[in-house]
Structure formats: C-alpha cells, structure tokens
Amino acid sequence: MEQPDDVFNWDNGMAPDCEVEGGVATPVSTEGLRGKLTPDAPLAKLVWFKTGGNADWMFEPEDLDDLRLFLERLEGELPVMALGLGSNMIVRDGGVPGVVIKLGKPFAKVSVDGQVVTCGGGAHGILVASAARDAGVAGLEFMRGIPGTVGGFVRMNGGAYGREVSDCLIDCQVILPDGALVTLPAADLQYTYRHSALPDGAVVVSARFEGTPGDPEAIGAEMDRIADAREASQPLRTKTGGSTFKNPPGMKAWELVDKAGCRGLTMGGAQVSEKHTNFLINTGTATSADIEGLGEEVRRRVYENSGVMLEWEIQRVGRP
Secondary structure, eight states, X not given: OOOHHHHHOOBTTBOTTOXXXXXXXXXXXXXXXXXXXXXXXXXXXXXXXXXXXXXXXXXXXXXXXXXXXXXXXXXXXXXXXXXXXXXTEEEOTTOEEEEEEEOOXXXXXXXXXXXXXXXXXXXXXXXXXXHHHXXXXXXXXXXXXXXXXXXXXXXXXXXXXXXXXXXXXXXXXEEOTTSOEEEEEXXXXXXXXXXXXXXXXXXXXXXXXXXXXXXXXXXHHHHHHXXXXXXXXXXXXXXXXXXXXXXXXXXXXXXXXXXXXXXXXXXXXXXXXSSOTTOEEEOSSOOHHHHHHHHHHHHHHHHHXXXXXXXXXXXXXXXX
C-alpha cells in the first residue's frame, strides 16, 4: 500500500482540519471525543502472531456515539480498519496507514431474547456461545471454536465444525467510514466461503444471531467437544494466526500442504506447524515478512505438487 502522504495529499504531514497537540498532528478535532486516540500505535502486541508495525493512529471509542462522532469528523479522509482479537491477521512490518479502530468492553455485551442472541461487535466467540448455552439456545456452539470477535466473524463469514455465520445471522449494525449507522440484513452481505460484501472500512458494532431451543447441558457438551478437538489438533499455545488458507472445494488445505512436503518448513523465524499444516507459527524471532513469505512459498509448492493455488484465509494488512 502507498504511504499516507501519497494517498491523502497531506500538507506537512497534517490532514485537513487537524489539530496539533503536544507536537503531534491529530487527524480530527478531538473536542468532545471521550475515547483514546493514539498516534504511531503498536499493533504487534494486539495480534496473535506478535509481529508487525504500528498503526498511524488507533482510536478506542468510549461507546457507539463516540465512534460515530469520530468517523463523522474523519469524513472518509483516512482508511479505517477495525481490529478484534487479531487472531486471523498478519500486520505487515511497515505498519497500517490511517486509523485502526479497537472496540473494547463497551462493545462486548451479549443479551438473549427468546432464540435471538444480540452481541456487540467486540464480543468474543466463547462469550456468545456461553450466553446462548445458558439461555438454552442451540446452534451457536461453533463460535466456541473460533478465536475472534463478532465483528470479525460477520465480515469473514467465520465458521468451524460444520457451521458458519451465514447459517444464523439475522442482521448487523455497521458504522460506515463517514459515520453513518446502518442495519444490514444477512442477505445484503452476499456471503460466500470466508467472504462477505461488507464495505471496506465499515465497522461492525453489533449483530443478531438466531438459534433454536436446546438443552443447556447438551449444548455445553458440544462446546466441550469442540474445545477438546481444537486442543488436540491445533497449535493453540503458539504464536499463530489460525487457519492460513481456505479449503478448496472438496479438499482440505492442510492435506494439500502436507502432500507438498511443507510440514515443518521454515523461513526466518516462521514455520509451518508440525501439528497442523494449515497453521503458520512464529517460533519467536519471525517478522511479518517471514510469515507472509513462508505462506507464499507454501502456495507455490502446493501448486507445483497438485495444481491447486491455495487462497489466503488470513488477512494481510498494511505496508510491506
């Protein structure tokens, strides 16, 4: 991606209508904002790979109104990216241009009314599944197996163990880059495998899911089964990013990677997991360039071996 000065035509490193506070040019007036706006914000500590550069800006809104006000003032002048748990993401070493929106506790609430579960965009999958279990709502157990937040699930049509978001989403509330708050029914997102038509820069602030009546004990048992299966098959206690490549139709990505001889393959400090070959791991010294480069090498070898070009499932964001 291009440098911010090229994209936004800033003069002297300052965006239109910016303020200068403590020698740092802010992209918008901060008057009335209650959230935290941080320049040159480190992102490596916020993503599972523990690699990558900084965000030009990070905004942590106090609540929905605070986020709307901030985005209205941006007026679409800067790119916006929402960040959840950072579990399915490579932040490139050059950092992320524009503004990263980090949704905190005010966006992590979950409530249940009948068979409808309403969740904030920052709610963790395990919290959603647990709230549904406690209320006797079945069909959301699969969220126990997705390490992320509702906002990421909705954008990527997250799924695991036979179900995905498109199976149960009713609608979602989204703030567009200009600050407009809209409600999008599931049909408008045009879901396909690990993809939606959600506009770039849109921030999912809440979503509603519909389940079916179920027995809390049986629901809990299924959640435990999912948790045990993840623990047994995935390198959960490493610096990883989750499933790296999408499963091609009728195939398993991990099998294609394994057959191409890539199990344990390394590049710099990055390695293809010995435990599950559709996971890349940071052995401790990897850069994001190591991880992405290893992924591209795996794709090349798989194509040479099988004629299948794997597609990335992990998001890769920022400047190289």
